Each structure stands twice: as C-alpha cells, then as structure tokens.
Amino acid sequence: MMIETDVVASGTGAKRGSRASKPSRCAIEQNVLDSLVYRGMISLSDVSAAVDDSKDGSVDLETVLLDRYRVPKDALGSALSDYYQCPYLPYDERTIIDADLLKTLNLDYLKKNLWLPITRRGSLIDVLTIDPHDFDKSWDVRRTFPGMTIRYAVGLRRDIEQFLHLAKGQGTSGSIGAILGELVNEIHLEPAIDSVSGGIDESD
Template sequence: MTTESSSPYQGLVDAAVLDAATLHVAQRSAARRGIHTERILLHELGVSRCALLEALARYYGCAFLQYDERLPVPTELFAGLDPKQLRTQGWFPVRKVGETVIVAAVDPNAAEMRNAVRKSVPASVYEFRVALREDVSWYIQDYLHAEAPLLIGIERTGLAYWRNTMAHWRTKLAAHRTAHARARTSMKLLRWGLAMIALANVLTHLTANVLSPYHLPILLVGILLAFIGLVDYLRVRKARMDLPCSKELFDITIENIRFTERYHLPEAPIHAKDDSPLAKLAAAIPNHCSVLRPVPASKERTHLARERNILAAQRTIASSQRTSYARARTGLSLIRTGVAFIGLGIAIHKLLGESPYSFTEYLLMGAGALMLIDGLLWYLPARRLKYGLGRELSR
C-alpha cells in the first residue's frame, strides 16, 4: 500500500482539529501497519467525518459527498461495473441529475480514475466529489453484491422502516386487546354486583334462611361492586375502541403489509383456511418468502431482513385477527351476561310469585337488555369482518 502524503489532511491542522505532530505520527503509524491514514484519523484519533471531508474538499477543490444508504442509486449507473476495479481506483457513481453523473471518488483529480469513469459510465457531463475511502467501499458492497435490478443498499433501511410501521400497528392492536380485557373484567365486577343485588332481593322474602339477616350488607356490597364495574366499563367504552373493527381493521392491516407483494414467491402458493379476508391475506404470504440469492454470503443479512419482514407481516395479520376475536369475545360476554340477567329477573319474579314486577326485577332485566344491545354492537362488526369483506381483496 502506498504511503499517503500529509497534503490531503493539512486542512485538519489549519482548522486546529489536530496538531502537525499528531498528524505526522498518524501517517507514520498508517505506513507501518499497512492501512490508510483515514482509518486512524476516524477510528483512533476521533476526527469527525465532516471535519475530515471538509479538509479533503478544500484540498481537492471540489464538493464532498457523504455515504447515505437511503440514496436511490439508478441501476443503469452501477450495472456491469467491476467491483475490484472500483476498489482499486476508489470511485463509485452515486447520482444522475439530468445529463450529469455525480461520482464519489477518493481522489477526484486522479487521471486514471477519470478515464475509467468515462469508459464505464457513459454520460454527457461528470461531476467528481471527494468521499471517504470507507464510504466508497460501502457503496460498492451495497450495490454490487446483488443482481443489478436489486438495490440492496437502501433495501434494508426500507425493510426496517416497514417493520417499525407494522410494529406500531401491532402495538395499537395490543392496546385495544388490553382495553377489551379490561372491559370484560369490569363486566365481571358488574355481574357479581347485580348477582348480589338479586340475592339480597330474594333474601328479603325468605325468613327461614341463615343469610336473611345479612341481606342489607349483601345489597350494599353488590351496589358497590356494580358501581365500580359500571364506571370502569364506561371509561373503557368511551376510550376510542372503534378503530379496529370491521372494514377499518382490514384496510389498515392490508396497507401495513402491502409492500411485501414484491417479495412473494408465485411458485409457492398457500390456500386460505376459510373465506375471511384476513385468512386470504395471510395465505398470500408464504412462511419463508425471500427471493434474494445472496452472493457472496455476506449479503445473507439482506436475505434475513426480507424474511423478518414477511414474518412480521404474518404477525400483523395474526394480531389483527386476535383483536377481532377479542372484540367478539367482549361482545359475546356482554350478550351472555345480558341474557342471563334478563332470565334471572324473570326467574325471581316467578319464584317469588309477586305481581307486578318489583323494582329490583326491572333493574336486573333492564341492565340485561342494555348489556345484550351493547354486546351486539361489539360482536356484529367482528362477525362482518370474518364473513362479509372478501370482495375487498380483489381491489
């Protein structure tokens, strides 16, 4: 490896980032160890990338370019380039603005490099910008270890972004499932409270029972439990639990996983277990659905990143299904409780043989009727999601 002169890094001394003696020691160390001075400046002396790039830009008299894996490099610029030649000469084409091709280069003034660029990347105008040696190496690794149509460098960032998007949606769905569990817990308190009120009402008509003298404490405890359960349930009911239901749940889920369509394996179809939209959507995503065949094996992480996204999409679908079922369970719990208390009110009336119905019996039947109606409001949207939205998949 050729020893680098101090000239490109003199700007660091002029800007008081380093003193001349430290720079000289760094260059001698790099020569002895067979590495570039840039590596020592960045990773051992703690020089910032921007400071080093500014010094290089002043030395070469051009703008600098910093590595960004989100940069969408056009395929036509790097298709067919020889990675070994790029590493040796230290350059990579990164952008095309109109007829101008922007090239990142370790030494923008090198005549051999400029001639190689003109032969390999035809263009009307070239703009050479200085870049760090490791930045150029990253561009080469990202874009030339895959087939030309696949932009591997920026793909991992996109995949990570979509995994985060799906994770946010799954977190939202988990919060809704927790709210449904809280609502069911509140309903249990309300159910216990109403049951104790009914028991107290019966005990007032029975004199030969050991619990009859305690009907008032039982009534007060029942009222307290029913009040706590009702207040907590209404608090949960008011807290925007209307989002993950029927069409909205399905639409948001499909938007979260739509990006995986470009990674589907058409030769490995999976049939849906039923006619529900979410089941059909899940069947469209095979268990392992990566189409990248990484060469060399160092690009296996991109292969695994795609697979993680496919599995994340499946978890998102499953999370939507669990949320739908949680909503249905909440509705069924309310329906079951409502029917039970309507029946309890009628049974107490028949048991006591009173006419007309007493206040407690009306209270039990009225509460049961309200629970039944509210339960249907929870359950029916989940029912429609399972059986009534199959046509949405064909859009």
C-alpha cells in the same frame, strides 16, 4: 475521499491526452493534514504519529486519523473538499444507487479503484471517487460513460466501500431509482455545471 469535477466524456475510441502534472499523494495528504491542524482537529505531534503509524502499509492514513486519533469524518471530508474545491459526499444509508449505471461495471473493480457512479440526470452523471484528480480513474469513467458529462465529488475510502456494499445489497439488475433528492440538496450538487461552485471542467 472525494472531489467534484465536471468532465465531458468523449467516445471510447478517443486517445488519452497528455498527463497533466498533479501533486503527489504525499503532497495531498500533507495539505489536508495541515488544514486539520489549522482547524484544531489534531495536534502536530499526533499528525507525525499518525503518518508513522500508516507508513508500514498495514493500515491507511484515513483509518488512522479517524479511528486512532478520532478526527471527525465531517472534518476530514471538509478538508478534502477544500483541497479539491468540490463537494464532499458522506455515506448515507438512505441512498438508493441507480442500478442502471452499474450494469457494465464490476463491483470488485469499483472497490479496488474506489469510484462509484451515484446518479444520472439527463446527460449528467454524478461520480463519487477517492481522488477526482486521478488521471487513470478519470479515463476509466469517461470510457465507461462516453458522451456524458461527468461531475465528481470526493469521498472517504470507507464511505465509498459502504456505498458499494449498499449497491451490492440492492442488487444490480433493473433500475432502482436515483439518490434521494434530499441528500442531493444537502450536498448542493445542483445540475447547473457552469456554477462557480460546481467544480472543475475538463474536456477531451
């Protein structure tokens, strides 16, 4: 799952600011579940069952919703997009990941932390992440790309894992281009970061 946020990254020596309070993962999930119920994507009884199914930790809630209760991916992504007030970026096999952005990053680390730089246009980098409000992930992104403006989109766990698998298959040596222009247009990630619909600005 993913959010879009605009962040002006500072140098690696910058100190971490005080942690802003944010909703717990349970609160975020409940908000998204309420949205899915409201849209008629799942019943209240199935929501309760899905939460119970995921409590033992053997399978995450996203997987339960998608695979056991057949919640459409686009519906779940849309609910996340509404919650985070940013675009949802689904997996698309036509995407070509910009390998230059991955040169200093370990794919196993990215898979564990569930974020991925997608493309760069000038000083603007689009980053896909499961939780754009996660302070630690945001700090890691800014430390990795100091001085760049970071723009987030929210994505599903399985989509991010597929993107990472795609990047691994494409290889990480040399520049292999950027995300296809048509996909960028489809998800409306325009380079104008001061757009009302562009996302949330954060500065150190």
